[in-house]
Amino acid sequence: MSVPGEMPWAKVVERGHQLRVPLSSRSHHQDSTVKYVPEIIFQTLDFETELLNRRAASIAHQTLTTGSVIFKFPPGTFANHLEVYEAIDTELGPMEGFQHLSGFTPNPSKGDMLIEARFESTESRDRAIQTGLVVGDVTFRGTASSSGTSSNSFVHVALSVINIPTKAELLLGLSESLAHYGTVHQIKKHAPASFKGAAPVCFYCRQAGHFRRDCPKLKDQVCFGCGVKDHTRRFCSRQKEKRVESVTEADMLDEYIQLRNQAKETVRARRQRASDEPQQPTIHSSIPVALEAIIKLKDYTLILSILLNQTLLTRATTVLRPPATMDVDSSEDDSDQLPPVPDTGLRPL
Numbered sequence: 001m002s003v004p005g006e007m008p009w010a011k012v013v014e015r016g017h018q019l020r021v022p023l024s025s026r027s028h029h030q031d032s033t034v035k036y037v038p039e040i041i042f043q044t045l046d047f048e049t050e051l052l053n054r055r056a057a058s059i060a061h062q063t064l065t066t067g068s069v070i071f072k073f074p075p076g077t078f079a080n081h082l083e084v085y086e087a088i089d090t091e092l093g094p095m096e097g098f099q100h101l102s103g104f105t106p107n108p109s110k111g112d113m114l115i116e117a118r119f120e121s122t123e124s125r126d127r128a129i130q131t132g133l134v135v136g137d138v139t140f141r142g143t144a145s146s147s148g149t150s151s152n153s154f155v156h157v158a159l160s161v162i163n164i165p166t167k168a169e170l171l172l173g174l175s176e177s178l179a180h181y182g183t184v185h186q187i188k189k190h191a192p193a194s195f196k197g198a199a200p201v202c203f204y205c206r207q208a209g210h211f212r213r214d215c216p217k218l219k220d221q222v223c224f225g226c227g228v229k230d231h232t233r234r235f236c237s238r239q240k241e242k243r244v245e246s247v248t249e250a251d252m253l254d255e256y257i258q259l260r261n262q263a264k265e266t267v268r269a270r271r272q273r274a275s276d277e278p279q280q281p282t283i284h285s286s287i288p289v290a291l292e293a294i295i296k297l298k299d300y301t302l303i304l305s306i307l308l309n310q311t312l313l314t315r316a317t318t319v320l321r322p323p324a325t326m327d328v329d330s331s332e333d334d335s336d337q338l339p340p341v342p343d344t345g346l347r348p349l
Helices: 009-018 047-060 081-091 122-130 167-178 237-245 249-276
Strands: 036-043 069-073 095-100 113-119 133-135 138-140 186-192 291-296 301-308 313-321
Touching (some): 069 081, 069 122, 069 138, 081 095, 081 113, 167 186
Antiparallel strands (some): 301 313
8 A cells, every 4th residue: 555645666667667778689780700808997906806815715615814825826837736835935935834725626737726825924925925926937926815705796797788988987887876786896898809800819829910820839839649849639630640540451351350250250159059959859650640639628628739750750749728717625525526637548758
């Protein structure tokens, strides 16, 4: 029941339906092969730290240690996490302990290596965050852990089919409109990176300006198939030629002869088993005709069918067919019992 002077709820719902904005799918109006490159136009200072802390906490399924430092190394930087422990302890200072966070993932060797380290002194901790660990020509700075990481996850909001505002108008409008739902940590603008005459993108390193066959990073890659550099096993021409040349006509002929010999051995074994089985004895008879005797009893019908030739008994079958019902009363006298089977002169085989 609505209060006098207020808008009824049905009216609010009706206006809400009228104010709905139709959503349009980009793939229906634009080419799906066009690639878009993100451009960061706004990002908070603690976004990377917060993102790394959330990732580490989700892997370990627990809060991180207060005062520790998180290091992230790309695949191939170190052979294993033990080398990381030794390098951090030698370069940055004595440690209280380590934790291999990425070791709890399903495929630790395929992703980045995450190491949580706790130093004995505050000076070593600050040196790890500010100076970092130098490996070759790359410096890896640590990130301070946050034990009070919020349990709320980041939410991606995508906007399309909007007007063309300036950068200042876009930042102000998004910050004010999304402030009702939470804190804006990052704003990206996606621009098309593929057009007619654009530089090619390498399939191996994903960098623009060269093809995969000319990739500088691929020159140091060793093929696991042939052991030669500058390509991988998937695109190894020597491996393909080896697979094609491995099957020759001589190999096919040898395989055919082997299969044929196996078939002959199988047939020979079956014949041997058949010859080893005991044979039925031969029965001679002087009766030159076929005899069929049917003997009908009181409650049974016994059918004897014997097929004979002049010298050899070829077939003898006996079929006993019981009656449909048979009631036996033990109180009846011997006169009601079945009569004995008459002697027909036949003998069992």
